Amino acid sequence: MVSFFKRLKEKVTGTNEAVTEKFKDGLTKTRDQFTSKVNDLVARFREIDEEFFEELEDLLLQADVGFETVMELIDELKVEVQRKNMKTTEGIQSVISEKLVEIYRGGEEEDASLNIQEDGLSVILMVGVNGVGKTTTIGKLAARFMAEGKIVMLAAGDTFRAGAIDQLVVWGERAGVEVIRQSEGSDPAAVMYDAIRAAKNRQVDILICDTAGRLQNKVNLMNELQKVHRVISKEVEGAPHEVLLALDATTGQNALVQAETFQEATDVTGIVLTKLDGTAKGGIVLAIRNKLKIPVKFVGLGEGVDDLQPFDPEKYVYGLFAEGLERENELDK
Numbered sequence: 001m002v003s004f005f006k007r008l009k010e011k012v013t014g015t016n017e018a019v020t021e022k023f024k025d026g027l028t029k030t031r032d033q034f035t036s037k038v039n040d041l042v043a044r045f046r047e048i049d050e051e052f053f054e055e056l057e058d059l060l061l062q063a064d065v066g067f068e069t070v071m072e073l074i075d076e077l078k079v080e081v082q083r084k085n086m087k088t089t090e091g092i093q094s095v096i097s098e099k100l101v102e103i104y105r106g107g108e109e110e111d112a113s114l115n116i117q118e119d120g121l122s123v124i125l126m127v128g129v130n131g132v133g134k135t136t137t138i139g140k141l142a143a144r145f146m147a148e149g150k151i152v153m154l155a156a157g158d159t160f161r162a163g164a165i166d167q168l169v170v171w172g173e174r175a176g177v178e179v180i181r182q183s184e185g186s187d188p189a190a191v192m193y194d195a196i197r198a199a200k201n202r203q204v205d206i207l208i209c210d211t212a213g214r215l216q217n218k219v220n221l222m223n224e225l226q227k228v229h230r231v232i233s234k235e236v237e238g239a240p241h242e243v244l245l246a247l248d249a250t251t252g253q254n255a256l257v258q259a260e261t262f263q264e265a266t267d268v269t270g271i272v273l274t275k276l277d278g279t280a281k282g283g284i285v286l287a288i289r290n291k292l293k294i295p296v297k298f299v300g301l302g303e304g305v306d307d308l309q310p311f312d313p314e315k316y317v318y319g320l321f322a323e324g325l326e327r328e329n330e331l332d333k
Contacts, residue, residue, distance in 0.1 A: 004098035026301030027319035030282030034063040066287030123239035128246030129213040133274035139171025140308040155195035155209040156181035157188040196235040222265040249276040270297035
């Protein structure tokens with residue numbers, strides 16, 4: 001039987017090789033910490049027993065996979081090991097990687113693409129706390145859409161944080177897109193109203209809206225986001241077409257708390273996980289997906305504009321287990 005490693009290798013190498021390498025390079029810190037320890041664990045345990053599973057459980061928790069997800073993964077691994085009558089740890093990395101993909105998907109082939117309208121204006125609402133890379137993500141998304149031939153506009157709806165409007169203007173200039181703004185302290189809903197009117201007049205394809213990210217007063221945050229949401233939906237049928245929540249991967253489990261807060265405030269349709277390349281706890285991807293049931297749509301794999309990449313669970317697992325895949329490939333030669 002062909003191992004999952006081999007099938008995964010064939011699948012990811014049959015797609016965009018440069019993107020696959022970005023996942024591999026971007027997950028270096030997590031791979032060095034998590035996967036190398038899994039390899040050490042497999043080397044120490046020749047047989048699969050309860051102690052092996054206990055140590056694997058600890059490694060997964062250290063990688064911020066999350067308690068509930070880890071318990072589910074361990075249970076499924078035990079069932080699979082028994083089903084395949086595996087006595088030794090040979091090939092166990094391949095089984096682990098397969099289960100990671102299955103758990104992320106939840107038994108479904110998930111479409112992580114953005115809901116972009118073929119005709120008419122598409123509105124993307126970007127939410128998230130200050131400091132997670134929200135504005136940078138907006139700039140990178142704008143550049144991505146522009147490269148695809150779309151007409152893009154930005155709305156500077158974070159009118160409370162000092163410098164937020166100027167920061168978005170800088171990204172707008174880099175991407176070559178117009179930024180609709182008002183003075184600092186203005187009503188964010190009024191900015192959105194002006195931006196939508198301007199976008200319609202200029203026949204813009206995609207309007208990306210920045211929002212405030214204050215969590216000090218959750219009630220105020222929710223009221224603001226709900227007001228913005230109402231204005232957008234009133235002016236454009238079916239909008240916002242995406243509500244993307246930016247989370248900083250380096251904050252680990254704290255990102256889950258932020259996500260739950262924003263879920264209460266607005267209908268989040270997807271996660272943008274920034275700074276994944278900067279953390280050794282890349283397992284947070286699985287924790288977010290499994291606990292919140294919201295798809296991770298983009299991940300930040302570096303500082304460059306093109307390092308914001310659509311999330312792909314296969315490429316993610318390939319990035320985690322790249323050395324094992326390549327080693328298995330060498331043995332087959």
